[in-house]
Amino acid sequence: MLGLLDLFTPTAPAWPTEDLIRVSGTSRSTCYRYIKALQAAGLLTPVAGGAWMLGPRIIELDRTMRLCDPVSAGGIPPMRRLAAESGHTGLLCLLFSGTVMCVADAPAPGAPAGLFSRGQRRPLFTGAASKVILAHLPPHQLRAIFARHRATIEAAGLGGDWESFRHALRAIREAGHGITQSEFMPGVLGIAAPLFNAEGGVLGSIGIAAKIEEVPPEARQALARQVVEAAAEACARIAEQEQSAALPARAVG
Template sequence: MSSLDKMLSLLDVFTPAAPVWATDDLIRYSGVPASTCYRYIKALHSAGLLARVANGSYVLGPRVLEMDRTTRLCDPVYIAGTPVIRRLTAETGYSSLLCMLFSDSIMCVQEALAENAPSVLFSRGQRRPLVAGASAKIILAHLPVHQLRTIFSRHRKSIASVGLGADWEGFRQILREIKQAGHVMTYGEYNHGILSIAAPLFNRSGDVLGSLALAAAESEIGAAEFQKLAGRVVEASREVSQRISNSANVVDLPARAIG
């Protein structure tokens, strides 16, 4: 890991469960000499990525808010997808999500929550495992083979545990079937009792960017009845993909599994 990677990794420790970190704790987490960590903290603070609070502790800085605003104004999936998922939620009565592949995980870009949405549903900025759930599986089904090989080698046990295949050939076959179907439905793979249907989002070059999903609690609707909404999800995902293609400011960056 480079020194830059080590410095940026300090940002990973700031979470809703642990939003404030003392300098000494950051030094212990970093695993580098104290003098080096002080330089990292100073650089992150100067860039506005960290802000100093009482007793020599730090929180995420205002630059993060600025970057979030830029993303909301510029991200093609967020811009094209937000009005579509809001309409889908209004019409179906169930929550809708936009997700993208980020490193070895899936990240929520935007959510449109139904009135009685389960509290465990994805929300903007949250990450989930790469292989669990409909939002992840539909993206995996459209990734190039070389990326899938890397993912399979890293997550073989998790892949088998969610029924995506016990070996490479089984993994590829199941993903081919998902891709051919154009959508996938899962139940309780990440949160117990949650049904989800997802369809892919593409850029103008036909590369997968992310996914659009509809989610509901099984207590609200049975699996067979929920499956009937798959066509609505596919239709919405196609509309978002078309909006992305028609945007004048879109950079055609496909989903990447990195890290």
């Protein structure tokens, strides 16, 4: 039932009932039940022509996510400050189901069209925002990822064998940040640093995206230090959010 929500995209925002039945792989009566349940929950809403679109409950859930998610609540202020001080687009990203999702962005004036923005997902192997997360995953997860995606990893320049892959990720960890250019979008430079929870598990990344010509090579390390500083602040704020969330209700406030 929840898989029906995945059908709604910017290129296909409305789906007639008959099309939902056709692609659902279920019987007509079962799909009708699914649609009615999603409508009752506010996740789907009817529109003209017997079609359906995503419902207003999703907007409410999005607001709750912005206010309560530790990565959003802890990372957005440093991300916005990083964007303002650097003059480049700020990005806050989260590890999500084998991909990287942008949870917040602060576009710079004149930023290239089509930059990573809230709600978009990208693969783990392309771009600084993704690679710094990948580099800090536990070894057993990395082994499984390498076994499943060896060809993609090699095409991304991260090594064609396990030792080369490990070496590439170790270099990112030792640097404390990642810098890429023209990997996901031509002409775009990305710089990102990882975000961790209180136990040291990687959650996501914070960084900037800029036109390559606006950041000469000699200026990139200074910009990387700004990104790392923003990440440190975000991690501290995330840890505070997690501690508050873990307290019993009577102890809050």
